[in-house]
Amino acid sequence: MDVHEVRAAVDTVLDDFFTAKGIAAGQSELRGLTEMLRTFTAEGKRLRPLLCAVGWRAVGGAGDRDALLYVAACLELFHSFALIHDDVMDRSATRRGRPTVHRAFAERHPATAAPGRCERFGENAAILLGDLALVWSDELLLAGDMTRSQALAVMPLVAEMRTELMLGQYLDLRATGEMTADVEATLQVNRFKTAKYTIERPLHIGAALAGADEGAMDAFSRYALPLGEAFQLRDDLLGVYGDPQVTGKSRLDDLREGKRTTLLALALRAADPRQAARLRALVGQPDLDEEGGEAIRSVLAATGARQAVERMIEDRREQALRALEASPFTPEAIRVLADIAVTATVRNS
Amino acid sequence: MDVHEVRAAVDTVLDDFFTAKGIAAGQSELRGLTEMLRTFTAEGKRLRPLLCAVGWRAVGGAGDRDALLYVAACLELFHSFALIHDDVMDRSATRRGRPTVHRAFAERHPATAAPGRCERFGENAAILLGDLALVWSDELLLAGDMTRSQALAVMPLVAEMRTELMLGQYLDLRATGEMTADVEATLQVNRFKTAKYTIERPLHIGAALAGADEGAMDAFSRYALPLGEAFQLRDDLLGVYGDPQVTGKSRLDDLREGKRTTLLALALRAADPRQAARLRALVGQPDLDEEGGEAIRSVLAATGARQAVERMIEDRREQALRALEASPFTPEAIRVLADIAVTATVRNS
Numbered sequence: 270m271d272v273h274e275v276r277a278a279v280d281t282v283l284d285d286f287f288t289a290k291g292i293a294a295g296q297s298e299l300r301g302l303t304e305m306l307r308t309f310t311a312e313g314k315r316l317r318p319l320l321c322a323v324g325w326r327a328v329g330g331a332g333d334r335d336a337l338l339y340v341a342a343c344l345e346l347f348h349s350f351a352l353i354h355d356d357v358m359d360r361s362a363t364r365r366g367r368p369t370v371h372r373a374f375a376e377r378h379p380a381t382a383a384p385g386r387c388e389r390f391g392e393n394a395a396i397l398l399g400d401l402a403l404v405w406s407d408e409l410l411l412a413g414d415m416t417r418s419q420a421l422a423v424m425p426l427v428a429e430m431r432t433e434l435m436l437g438q439y440l441d442l443r444a445t446g447e448m449t450a451d452v453e454a455t456l457q458v459n460r461f462k463t464a465k466y467t468i469e470r471p472l473h474i475g476a477a478l479a480g481a482d483e484g485a486m487d488a489f490s491r492y493a494l495p496l497g498e499a500f501q502l503r504d505d506l507l508g509v510y511g512d513p514q515v516t517g518k519s520r521l522d523d524l525r526e527g528k529r530t531t532l533l534a535l536a537l538r539a540a541d542p543r544q545a546a547r548l549r550a551l552v553g554q555p556d557l558d559e560e561g562g563e564a565i566r567s568v569l570a571a572t573g574a575r576q577a578v579e580r581m582i583e584d585r586r587e588q589a590l591r592a593l594e595a596s597p598f599t600p601e602a603i604r605v606l607a608d609i610a611v612t613a614t615v616r617n618s
Numbered sequence: 619m620d621v622h623e624v625r626a627a628v629d630t631v632l633d634d635f636f637t638a639k640g641i642a643a644g645q646s647e648l649r650g651l652t653e654m655l656r657t658f659t660a661e662g663k664r665l666r667p668l669l670c671a672v673g674w675r676a677v678g679g680a681g682d683r684d685a686l687l688y689v690a691a692c693l694e695l696f697h698s699f700a701l702i703h704d705d706v707m708d709r710s711a712t713r714r715g716r717p718t719v720h721r722a723f724a725e726r727h728p729a730t731a732a733p734g735r736c737e738r739f740g741e742n743a744a745i746l747l748g749d750l751a752l753v754w755s756d757e758l759l760l761a762g763d764m765t766r767s768q769a770l771a772v773m774p775l776v777a778e779m780r781t782e783l784m785l786g787q788y789l790d791l792r793a794t795g796e797m798t799a800d801v802e803a804t805l806q807v808n809r810f811k812t813a814k815y816t817i818e819r820p821l822h823i824g825a826a827l828a829g830a831d832e833g834a835m836d837a838f839s840r841y842a843l844p845l846g847e848a849f850q851l852r853d854d855l856l857g858v859y860g861d862p863q864v865t866g867k868s869r870l871d872d873l874r875e876g877k878r879t880t881l882l883a884l885a886l887r888a889a890d891p892r893q894a895a896r897l898r899a900l901v902g903q904p905d906l907d908e909e910g911g912e913a914i915r916s917v918l919a920a921t922g923a924r925q926a927v928e929r930m931i932e933d934r935r936e937q938a939l940r941a942l943e944a945s946p947f948t949p950e951a952i953r954v955l956a957d958i959a960v961t962a963t964v965r966n967s
């Protein structure tokens with residue numbers, strides 16, 4: 270189970286897929302869309318494909334890896350879809366240190382048109398490119414030529430994963446804009462949007478491909494759900510404290526958008542009236558500046574929210590590692606999963 | 619081949635699907651999304667499922683219809699996805715006589731929030747509901763339990779159809795906002811967005827399910843492509859001249875949006891400088907009123923564009939009917955397809 274080797278093999282599947290699409294296009298605009306998706310997808314971290322491969326190996330997957338690599342590549346292209354639409358919904362300006370897809374489209378709009386036209390064009394084109402990533406991810410899923418029993422095990426899990434992500438996004442959407450002190454509500458969104466989507470389902474899908482039984486599936490969940498929560502909590506901290514040079518995104522975006530994170534919920538819950546008023550006045554302001562950001566950060570420190578989130582991350586990582594020790598997986602897989610638990614929670618990007 | 623019976627059978631598949639989704643949801647927000655999709659999808663015309671069934675029968679499809687009905691239902695739910703995203707992209711206010719999905723979401727936004735928040739919430743939630751319709755349409759496709767040879771024939775056609783629609787939408791998007799006298803360019807968008815997506819591919823998919831050979835596929839294309847173009851040309855006329863009570867949508871929307879139709883391209887090509895200036899001044903104005911609409915209509919009449927489009931519709935319908943006469947299909951299928959050619963081109967909604 271060589272991490273770099275999995276990454277390279279998935280990259281090859283994706284590259285060959287886009288190349289074939291470009292050749293089949295017969296239409297220059299479609300070739301252009303294909304290249305945009307290739308470029309965008311090339312920059313992903315490959316976390317989900319990697320977990321999919323680890324899930325497969327952890328329950329004894331061996332032999333022909335063809336189906337595995339296609340499923341893993343499908344997860345990465347599906348993730349491109351999710352990010353492209355997410356950035357449109359959040360109106361984010363940057364992703365992975367570059368302009369988001371809708372911004373890139375807006376900049377290359379053909380017409381010298383009415384004000385606002387370029388932005389609209391950019392958002393609409395990004396909706397379509399996301400849709401294309403989604404339907405193409407489906408083609409990758411089927412291209413790997415699973416056996417019938419593999420397909421019967423894998424397809425329902427992929428379907429579950431997709432619905433869970435939509436639901437998580439929708440719950441998040443409904444919540445955005447109102448500040449909340451309801452920590453449990455923020456953790457529920459976290460579970461659907463991240464813990465299940467990013468960690469649990471990729472492991473399940475890889476394991477299902479290798480014919481895992483229910484006991485193994487449950488063991489993956491016991492590791493994945495706390496780890497996934499910790500992963501998102503780290504993400505929330507990076508959104509406010511991360512180095513933009515390293516994370517590739519502004520550390521004001523989440524605050525401007527009024528993203529309802531566990532971090533902010535903890536702060537609001539512990540805040541005195543003056544601190545609460547300051548949070549309510551600043552969080553969600555579309556034109557929040559760096560000074561306003563600092564004012565929020567000082568409340569996060571004074572209420573102990575930042576430190577509390579660090580402790581939650583640590584607790585959950587420990588829980589994930591304990592679940593591994595009690596798991597039926599191969600020693601090699603346990604080692605890789607333990608490494609992932611650490612990198613996913615102490616990362617700085 | 620009873621049209622009403624096909625419709626009823628597809629409705630049952632869709633209803634059962636949504637009911638199962640609602641029961642499985644275990645989460646009230648997801649049940650709410652399920653009901654929104656059920657309601658939206660219930661009002662479709664079932665044109666694509668019907669064509670799918672006709673394609674199947676026309677080449678001798680018989681016996682167990684289970685796979686057919688699921689594929690047909692998949693096409694309808696995929697169309698719900700396409701319409702929901704299309705309405706977001708066009709910022710349309712009404713669809714089928716009701717508020718569009720993004721408007722409906724905006725109206726029920728939970729918060730009494732900052733101005734513009736409700737609209738943003740509505741658009742974002744509609745993007746997600748569209749995504750959900752797309753991934754669920756996929757589940758329907760697989761639920762029908764096709765044989766391996768059916769799946770091998772059908773899946774590539776479904777994939778083609780999806781990519782063609784995205785491409786057509788993208789070409790349309792790039793064009794919107796600039797008036798054009800390039801009639802051929804408008805017909806190219808028409809072919810991808812409508813002729814192939816609405817008519818040709820549903821027939822192909824149904825026929826592939828019944829094991830049609832390449833000759834039959836070509837015969838469907840010779841019928842479907844001219845008919846599909848005529849269908850869209852009728853749609854363009856209805857967008858400007860239709861009765862809103864009957865079409866369910868405003869007859870100013872297309873003009874306000876600056877939709878690049880063959881109708882407008884013909885008018886601009888035939889316009890004298892004064893008429894051209896009037897078109898350029900009015901088409902694409904977001905606040906165009908009924909008086910402005912009438913001014914555009916008078917140019918469409920004076921340039922002969924309206925009548926020219928009527929002739930194009932007639933020519934293409936005749937071409938489709940001639941293709942039918944030369945086709946290898948069963949007499950019953952030819953009769954049904956001839957009926958469809960008439961209803962699709964003389965309709966008033």
